[in-house]
Amino acid sequence: MRIGIDVGGTFTDLVVAQDDGTIEQFKTHSTPKDPSVGVLQGLAEVAGAHGLTLDQLLNEVKLIVHGTTVATNTLVERKGANVGLITTEGFRDLLEMREGLKEDRYNLRMASVEPLIPRYLRLGVPERIKYDGSVHTPLDVGALNCSLQELKREGVESLAVCFLFSFMNPAHELQAEAEVRKVFPDAFVSLSHEVLPQIKEFDRISTTALNAYVGPELGRYLGNFQRRIGEHGDESKVLIIQSNGGAAPIEDSIKFAVRSILSGPAGGAKGAAKAAASVGERNVIALDMGGTSTDISIIEGGKPHVANEKFEAGWKIAVPMIDIHTLGAGGGSIARVDLGGILRVGPESAGAEPGPACYGLGGENPTVTDAALVLGLLDPSSFLGGRVSLDVNLSREAVKAKVAEPLGLSVTEAADGILRVVSNLIAEGIRLASVRKGLDPREFSMMAFGGAAGMLASRVAGEVGIQTVLVHPAAPVLSAFGILNSDVQYDFSQSYPMGLEVLDLNEVRVRLKAMEKQGRDRLIENGMSSENIRVELNGDMRYLDQIYEVTVPIPELDMEDPLLKEQWADNFHRRFEELYSYRQSNQEIRLVTLRATISAPLPEISDTKGTHRPSTDFNSSHPVTRQVYMGVWENVSIFHSNEFLEGSKVQGPAIVESEFTTVVLGRGDVAIKSPGGMLRIELGRVQSMEYQGTISLGSDPVTLSVVENRLESIAIEMMDVMLRTSMSQILNSSRDFSTAILDGQCRLIAQGEGIPVHVSALPIAGEAVLKTFGDDIHPGDMFALNDPYNGGSHLPDITVIKPVFLNDNLLFMTVNRAHHSDVGGASHGGYNPSASEIYHEGLRIPPLRIHDKGQPRDDLLAMLS
Template sequence: MRIGIDVGGTFTDLVVAQNNQPIKQFKTHSTPKDPSIGVLKGLTEIANSHKITLNELLAKVELIVHGTTVATNTLIEKKGANVGIITTDGFRDLLEIREGLKEDRYNLRMASVEPLVPRYLRLGVQERIKYDGSVHIPLNIKNLKKNLNKLKTEGVNSLAVCFLFSFMNSKHELQAAKEIKNIFPDAFISLSHEVLPQIKEFDRISTTAVNAYVGPELGKYLSSFQNRLNKHGDESKVLIIQSNGGSAPIKDSIKFAVRSILSGPAGGAQGAANVASEINEKNIIALDMGGTSTDISIIENGKPHIANERFEAGWKIAVPMIDVHTLGAGGGSIARVDISGVLRVGPESAGADPGPACYDLGGENPTVTDAALVLGLLNKNSFLGGRVTLNDNLAKQAIKNKIADPLGLTIIEAANGIMRVVTNSIAEGIRLASIRKGLDPRSFSMVAFGGAAGMLATKVAREVGIQKILIPYTAPVLSAFGMLTSNIQYDFSQSYPSGLEIVDLNEIRSQLQAMEKKGRNRLKENGVPDKEIIVEFKADMRYLDQIYEVTVPIPDLNFNDQELKEKWAHNFHIRFEELYSYRQSEQEIRLVTLRATILAPIPKISNIKKNIKSPGNYEFSKTSTRQVHMTEWGDVPIFQESDLSSKHNINGPAIIESEFTTVVLSQNETLTKNSEEMLSIKLRDIKSIEKKPSKLKAVDPVTLAVVENRLESIAIEMMDVMIRTSMSQILNSSRDFSTAILDNKCRLIAQGEGIPVHVSALPIAGEAILNTFQNDIHPGDMFALNDPYNGGSHLPDITVIKPVFKDEKLLFLTVNRAHHSDVGGATHGGYNPSASEIYHEGLRIPPLRIHDKGKPREDLLQMLSANVRLPENFLGDLNAQIGSVSTAERRMLELLNNYDETTLLMIIDSILSATEYKVRQFISEWPDGVYEGETHLDDDGFDSKMIPIHAKVTIKDDTMNIDLSKSSPQVTGFINSAFANTRSVAHAAIMYLAPYDLAKNEGSMGPLSVIAPKGLIVNANPPAPVCMSTNHCGEEIIESVFKALANAVPLAVNSGFSRRMRYAITGTDPRTGKYFIWHYFMGRGGGGASSGNDGWTCVGEVNVAGGIRAPSVEITEERFPLFVVNHELRPDSAGNGQWRGGLGAVCEIIYEGKDKGTMNTAGDGMIVPPFGLFGGSEALPHRYSLISNGTERVLKSKETEVTVLPGDRIIALSSGGGGYGDPNKRDKNSLEWDKKNGYLS
């Protein structure tokens, strides 16, 4: 007998497999305070069903496989261990800096992510390993002991150790572990080279910290669980399901607790894969829809897809795990009307208590379950097998109050709308989960499971284009069943950075064999015979200048060296092309990480339950009928799943009910119960995924939500393609680019999560293309520009645009704007502080056709690349942009297959109108008046005088005018702005002040007007240089608007953010002999405080607001001749206040290039610091310095041709954010916390 256990938030599911008998299913209420109590209760129910005692049951059990949410809940609920971190001196703050990431670019006032481990428990020790594994500074044991004793006095009970490059040389971490055991004999210890032995220090320290945080709690639970079993004489083997879909013994599961974070969803994916394999379905999409969320996973060729990283509760977890795409869309998801008047569903959930309104437990918010009940899809008397009686009147009242009345709909229209929106959200989730991997979901079948999946499975499948759905009889408990199909599995990884052509294959074989031996030994310890062990080798690889890897199988190691390299390269090129539709055969291939999976298959059990009813002696008939609203009210036949026999077809509309789930069939859908007791549904006539209405109301909030979701998901997919295929660190790591979709009037209709200051300028780029080429635009054409005076922003930002045609008519433009690392000009890196006219700044591209009717204009592309310093990177990044807009073109054509042109354009008009209405609404709530604010730039690089930017903001009724007429005349240096950029940053300023969930499209620009007379710094005449304008004077325009509106809407504004702090170094790498350009994106400055929240730490300047990430220290040192001495917070850098600003950073870098290099700086804020508001103090300004031959020179914010010699040190101190409110009113506990953590001295 084997038992699978899945502990969920509401129910604990158990399945019993025994001697080829049908799987038995059990559900019991979970006990969150101690989940083992609920598990024992479930085991007792199983014993009672067998009419034996629990002791007798456990004596019969040979294996228990358990999935648990303890690790996940510990992380989410912040109830983990008191963790201390030991790391390399100078890098204690990597965990808090979080690569400068801020999830919501526009919500400046959101609270920052609380560090998993507070700063006073993160201590650096003197040691340093270099990129090649050599010891640069030996571990200082005395320093280590001193810091360990500090942590001991703070009551630390779990320690994480993460030294830079420990994956290349683990000596120091092992030495540290030895000392920890002496001082903390009972502590939980996590070593980063064991938890995650691969490159990228934030990934490693975050994953290791999570492991240390959740490990003790998981250990406590699993020990309690094992002890409770032992009290009943249990001698069975207990395995814990891992996030990778395998299982491991309790001891290993505790040591590497982070590997159990996705325990439950992994079981569901494994169960779905097992279901598919039993009926020879190799490719399926698993849809697990429960009460709170929906999990989507892809099974290809019988195996779930594996991801190597994921963010959970704000923290990055970079271990192999089944790639589960989770959506906040379940039966309990709450429906609401957002500020734009658009219907939304989720991600908030009513949970189990109070639950949906119809539960009659006090819930007042309408949910998906309420909508299904109102439409008649659910039986109110037999929900959850009769355990719960649903109150349809409460459901109707909730929908009426919260949805129908605000939108002017009937209750039924509103309920239908809720179902359509949640269906669309899940369908978009499936598209993103499959298409971003190069897979067409229409070629897959679906396995639907979980309590709520049956209600929506056919609607979702129809919208995506899936023709076949399987619902196994174990669907309500498939995650628990899947746990019994998991293998005992160990995953190992080892960083191995090398070019494939020069790799030492003997060393590769040795590394893989060492991982194999480790895995075999662990399996043998668990009684697995050697002959049953399966070994799989894979590698993470990328093209030389990319940063995101593709995982490919390693060919047979027995091939000779040349054959092995050729087959390995072939595997990589093929996989890359499958994902991104092109390959770069001329580019060097880099090996990044070796991976080994060592597993032992658990004896298979069958999900098949042979039907005991014979069609020959079973009369097939419906149980009853019920009034149900499908497209209209009508009697719909109701069948009980347990009464169905094989070889009978049920044609929709119909409803099939079982104890724990309900399956809904619509017209043109046929259900069969096959001989394996699975429900199999076939869909017909799915050409039209969305019904094409002949008439559409001007404002239809449901359709608006569906189409808006679809457009946004397309723009996000464009970003995903860009991140994974671009060549330059500034794009693939720092992510300095944006994506958008325009209609044929060049109105912005959707954008990705890019750089706020880019987006509002993109319509002007579209207008420049249409004005230039007019009727000479054809299908297959593609265009590019960067001219600031003709549709661009500044020269490094190249915009690629692809028109979308349907029936020879231009309907849309797909747009990608990306900052290239070099565009020629008088100095490297795209910024020229010495420029006095645009011709000094680099390659200037007017609106230009780069593809002509589908064919690249190779001569033109060669001409462009010949004018930049890094032509391979330039073309690689341009190709990534081309791939991004081409992907969007395909998706827009798919959307046009769902809606005819007239209907779709009408919907888009309504989306934009709804947004504009809400913008006007919130502006009308602000007091009318004229408000003025002024800020200053340090200088323009030529004249030492400060330069004013002045905003006069007039609010009248529901409109706003920003008049910049009192700003400085245009200047000599590169901080001038063209009007397109000025308009964009002014719009960004207003979007920062607006409610954060407001749609960012053309409608949000409608009530706003901008006055910027020609000849001013904010609307310079050509050929004035403008290269710095997206930062400066762009940031200062936003600052002046914030200052102007501070007295009008004090709760909406932030204090000053740090300004741009940037330098670029060029030289020759002595390791390769190659020329390089490196852009400084580390050490980001702090964000300004707001009413109620401190500013974000190291979030960067206000025009990007967390949209640009700091690159990895380890990847920087591996790829460039630079040595990073430190990268941590700068105490006292933020302005004080009732709410203080976010801290800036300290970053010191040593240049290790061959001979001399050249550096330039391009920024501001070394004289003018971030401002405070309402009594809050200003922050410290930036400071750059260069130490050469022992002499320190303070650099200016705008310098060019600065010589750097090997061994020179560049020190950057970034400013924090300004404070908000009187510092004397700061909460006493917050002030003490700041001092304890060293934020304030």
């Protein structure tokens, strides 16, 4: 017997895997003050279900894999340790300066993110390691000890040590640690060269500070949990899930506590990958929809995509983690009408209290759950396994007052509009998450899980163009299922910045072998078989002058050096082109960081045990029905998931209910019960991602909201590609550029989060192109200008405009404006205090055609460059 545990804000989910392949699901209430209490209550419930005492259960259990939100909650709620920071003299304010960017450029009253460590606890000491690892200034031990005594007087319980270029030479950090231990023998200590031995100083200091901030609280929780388990059984049976989707022993999880932040959604992605693989699906989009948010992850080739950095609660975490795209759209998301008369859903949530209006706990705002209840998609008497009774009249009143009446719609139309908008938000999230990875979501299946996903999965998949939806029998607790199916995994990284052509491959081999040995040793120490250990080697690479890397596989290290470099370069060019649709074969390639993932699988757990029975077709004559709105009100067949045995099939419209989730089948959808209990839904109708019809300002507010979401996601994607591919620090660091979409009449209809002064002038630039070229604008054309008298700002800001046609009709203009460091003015950058005329700033560019029907005008481009 093995048990996977996922602690959430409201419920703690447990999945029990028996040796015969049977999977059991349990839910118990979480206990936020001490989550270990709720976990033990859940384990006691499992024991009771098997007629055992807790001691007997824990003696029978072979393994417990535990996912916890303690680290995440500690950060979000700002309840972490009192941390002191020791850093290189002159760099203590880096934690507050961050990356020099304002998170919301349009919020003039936005306060800066409050530092995790206040300035009086951030102390610099004289020392300096150079970029090549050599010592420039020895560590001043006397100054260090003075700083440590000051921190001791302030009651510091945790310390972070982050010296410049310590990833190239950790000697000073190790020397500092020895002194720290003398003054703080019991303190939690984080060293940056251990937490994140990588280039990019803010990434390293932020991640190290986070580790020191959440580590003590996570340590207290896991120590308490370990002690409680030890009172009843063997505490060594416990592993903790990490944000990379792998598991690690308790002591490693405490030392590198930052790797537990955002570990909950990682379990869901791992569960989706495992569940999909059981029915032969290796490319799936995982859709985890709960009460507050929706988590989207991509599984390609059986593996979830991994990101190497992410912001959480305003702080950068630069460790490998499963790439989760989170949307503020869940069952509790609130629907409202904005001042422009457009229907909005989320990101505000009703939460558990007061919750949706139908809970009867005082909530007055309509939510996605209320809309589903109004439309008959949910059974008010069986919500959450019958633990909660829902009041449909309260839902109708809320939808009527807050959405239907302001928009002049019926209650039914308003409720259906809420589901259309939230489905579109999720569909756009899927498009953005997949397209920015160079992937077409239509080539994937969807794995829907979490309490609310089954209700909207068919609708969302159809909108994206996905043909197949999978719903696992453990869908409501799939994160716990994934936690139980994780590998024991260690991720290592080390920056080694060097041009590929001059790279010392022998040094690369030495560094990678050292990381591999470290991972193998830890796995073997934890009882993993050496024969089952897997090694994955990657390199973070980029073109010269870019600052965002692309992670690519490293070829076999035993190749001859010239062939290895050639294949490595090919891997990078190919992956870059997959992401951004072009490559620069003549550009220098830079290696930035080496990565090694060393893992070993836990003993295989069979999927849910299936029950065999001859194929059965259910149809509309099924005796259990209720009135449901699916375009029209009609009697729809209602099934319980237990009615579906292997080979059972039903055609939509229909609803399949289980204790903790509801699955809605659209008209023409066909659901089949696969071996192992998977519900496989083949959609009867999917939409194309191409243009489908006519949209006008006279369209209904729901349609306008859907179109607006789609256009905004395109503008954001434009900005993301610009950011990650540009070779100017003005653009990729300072982000002095903007992207937007204009309609055919040059009205601004969507924009990325660019520079406000840019965005307001872009429609005028579009009008200047129309005025200059009139009807002489064709598909494939592209225009450039910087003239302030034609919608430009100052001359260094060059605007590029590409018209978009449909059936020879000008429909949109996509626009990009970016600052250039020098456009030929009297002073570099164009800022010339002695300027007396515009030409002193540089070259003044009127609207010019730089691409003619798809062909670049090389002579003109050469002149401009």
